[in-house]
Amino acid sequence: MMRRPLPSDPVPRRPESAFAQVDVCELAGLQLISGAQRSLFDDDRWILTGLAQRHRSIQDWELEWDFTEILSPAWRMVTKEIVLALLAPRFEPVLQCPLAVRAVRSPRTANRARIQLTAWFNWLTSRGIRTLAEATQELCEQYLEERSWSIPEPDKPQRRLDPDTLSEIVRTMKLVPLYGELLSTDGHRPGFTPWPGRTAAAVVGARSGRANRVPPVPDHILQPLLATCLYLVNDVGPHLADLLDELRADVAAAARLPRFTVDHLPAMRDVLAQMRAAREPLPAISAQKAAVVEEQADPGPLAYLAANRLGRKIGVRELSRSWAYRHLKDDPVLLELAAEVGFVGAWARAAAPIPRADTGELVPWTKPLADGEVEIMAGYVLTACLVLTCALSGMRTSELAEITVGARSCERPAPGAGSRFRLASRVIKWKPFGGVPDEWVVIEEVDRAVALAERLVGRPAGEPLFGTIMIGDRLANLRNWFERSGNRERWGVPPIPQGPVNARMLRRTLAQAIAERPGGLLAAKIALKHISVATTEGYAARPGGSQRLFLAEIEEAEDEHHVRLTVEAFRDFQAGRLPAGPGARGLIEAFAHVDAELKEAARSDPKVLQHDAHLESLLRKQAQTLHVGPANFCWFRDPAKALCLRLAGTPDATKPLVGMCDSARCPQATHHPCHRPVWVGQAESLTVFIESPGVPAGERRRLIPERERALRVVAELDTAMQEGTV
Incomplete structure (x- = not known):
């Protein structure tokens, strides 16, 4: 009779692997x-x-x-x-x-x-x-x-x-x-x-389902970073791309030129004479090569001469630097010319003016550049294109790496919403190996950055656009180049502070910025509402695409933000800083009910009063009704009471029209201490216009009630604060 195998028995092994000899x-x-x-x-x-x-x-x-x-x-x-x-x-x-x-x-x-x-x-x-x-x-x-x-x-x-x-x-x-x-x-x-x-x-001990732990880029780094990158892309980039086109055309033409021989010496004499007559400087080597020359004990008077560039003026393909130094170092004509006019980069000697970023003063967009310096600058402006694309689109590192030359779609007008731009890439994460094609709806700044990047790299269609996506390393090099080249002072751009920046942090920053700053600005000239609409349209165009996943991250960040705001408003209520506005009474009653539940729960567990998790669970339902406006909170509990929906004729809508909100009259709107500076600022701005002699009388009469409304909201806030502290 066969014995039943016991757990201690060895497991029978295959005599040969099941995969033997397979490809x-x-x-x-x-x-x-x-x-x-x-x-x-x-x-x-x-x-x-x-x-x-x-x-x-x-x-x-x-x-x-x-x-x-x-x-x-x-x-x-x-x-x-x-x-x-x-x-x-x-x-x-x-x-x-x-x-x-x-x-x-x-x-x-x-x-x-x-x-x-x-x-x-x-x-x-x-x-x-x-x-x-x-x-x-x-x-x-x-x-x-x-x-x-x-x-x-x-x-x-x-x-x-x-x-x-x-x-x-x-x-x-x-x-x-x-x-x-x-x-x-x-x-x-x-x-x-x-x-x-x-x-x-x-x-x-890893916790599943926890919140996204990627930190956003701090504002003191983000703002100067985006301002600098926008300046490089919008102001410097077009001139640099034109210069690169000239340089590449020159390189292509040089391939058809003859090699230098002694027969070209008379032509060299003529060129040197013409340069001397015009007091045209000799072409200089790049700053990197010049730094090596400066370390030499006796570099000689022609050590800074870009011999190849001088050869192009003569009409030859190349002029060996070593040959030129050996045979021309004692040439009296060349030595006298070098002493008289010196050495200057051959490119952009008459650079077009651009406005400085800080003062608007017109300055040449660059100092004269040597051949290698043009390519170096192009690499750093390409970094700016990459940062803007990452920061303003929400694309992952793998998706940025899949952008190719020619991935931009033509501008498509969106009825009632301006133009929209599309950028093709591939989604890698959570997809079969190699990814699947996808398309992002992006804003004009991203489209402009990608278009400039295509000109800078000069690659054929289908080739990768950005290459490596190591944003942290590339930014460190960009900072060093700014200080080393002196271009930061030339252009008046702010210094980019030290600190960690990567693609994941920029993606998280954009998600939080859209979720937390309605109608605000991520950086100069970049409207968040525009970005938010573009993101939503990208989701609508490709419901299963990567932009839908990014929108889900935005919605998650928005929910977390609304909970935090609701908790802060409740803490203000507990401290006696009461809200104002037409919906204040209903909110105070809701907070009073939560406060009573907290105190009841604290009788059995004293830790409850200090435990935010329990408070958040009590306030989460209230937070789900919160919609953040620029100067108010809308607690959208009953669509029938929403003034904006009644004015728009859409009483069955599921969300308020925050852009049409009249929070001074809507029964679901409240004003909180954090909104007081906004209303004070509006009242002050209106006062300036009203008191200006250039404003027509009819316009002044229209603005006076607006100012009175702003002052009334400020007075209601102050009264609520005083009543709460009594």
Whole structure:
């Protein structure tokens, strides 16, 4: 009679791997470009850099998988089997594993699993473990504790890693027992699973569903950053693009010129004589080359001469700098000319004037530039184009990397809403490997920045536009260039303060700005209402697109903001700073009811009074009715009472028309202490117009009631404040 297998019995292993001799990419359904290297499962090094669908944000090193980094040959095979099972979960032997992952994982995700398995298996080897059957829960916990700390740095303490980072480690360790039936060389003992019955997030204490923790870019960095980038794109960029066109045409023409010979010496004499007569400076080398020259002990009088540029004036393709220095260093004509006129960059010697950013004073858009300096400046203006595109569209890093030359759609008029611009890209996140095409509705500033970037890079259609999207590194270089070149003082742009800035932070900043600042400005000349409308139209045009996901982030940030505002208004109520306005009585009654509930709950738990989470739960329903206006709060509980809807003739609408709000008369509008400066400012502005002798009498009569209304709102706020503190 056959004995029933016991949990302690070893698991029977396959005599040969189920993946033996298979083509990795063919099994995983990954297409390769023609002529690309193909990798077999039995190879210890898989090269997937020739994938046809690869997106631009994935690096070559992420597609070069060296399994020999795993010290144990048996565990090398285990890792290869798990990695390929993640790529091909519908392979029949994988389907026979009841607990295996069923969703297809991308090569990037599979590589991350490979890296984590390599670290885990090599750690076991360093502890003298030779088979996975020897692995215990205690060993798993020891490994996790060691991996929970950052790599030591000189003069810096170790820090504990974020739970999200640690959860990936635990999740990878828990992969091995999921594929026990598939593994051919080794596996855990029957029934063993690291941290059984607990998810990876629960093991490391990560909280699922928490709010977005990406911080926005602080205003003291954001405002000068966007102001500077707008100036570079709108004022400097067009002139620079024209200059680049001239430079590229010159380079193309030079390819057809002859090489320099001694026969060109008479022509050189004529050119030098003409320059001397016109007192035209000799062409100078770039500032970078000049810095190298200055370090030399005896550079010589012609060390700053751009010999190639002088050769172009003669009519030759190139003039070797070393040859010119050897044969012309003692030439009396050239030496006298250098002493008389000096050296100046050959380009933009008569630069067009542009207004300074601070005073409006007209200044040349650039100092004269050498050949290399034109390309360098173009790279920094391209950074400004990238920052504006990222900050004002909400696109992710991967989506920015997929923008190509020619991705702009023609301007399309939107009835009653001006023009709209569209930008094609690809969505990578949460999509099959390689992503899917998508289109963003963007504002004119973004369209202008992308159009300028296309001119600056000068690449054919279909080529990547921005290249690397490392905004933090590119901004650090931009700051240094501004100070090194002196252009910040020339243009009067504000200094960009030091501080972290990246694409995720800019995306978060835009989401919060739209959610929290109705009708306000993100930066000079950029209306948030315009951006918000463009974002909504992008959602409407492509309901499943990436812009819809961005709009969801905006709505989430808006909900959080409304809860915070409601809590602040409640705290003002508790402190005696009462609201004013037609809807104040109803709001005060609602707050009084919540206050009574808090006090009742505090009798059983004294911590409730200080616990904002409990207060937020009580106020959340009230916060859902809040719509923020520029100078009031609208508590939109009953559409029939909304004055704006009655005036518009749309009493069944689900949202108020904040732009038509007359908060001094609407029964659902309230004014709070935070709104007082707005009304005071309006009253002062109206007073200036009313007292101006240039304002017609009829207009003055129209403005007087407006001022009286503003003053009445201020007086009501002051009265409510006094009554509340009595």
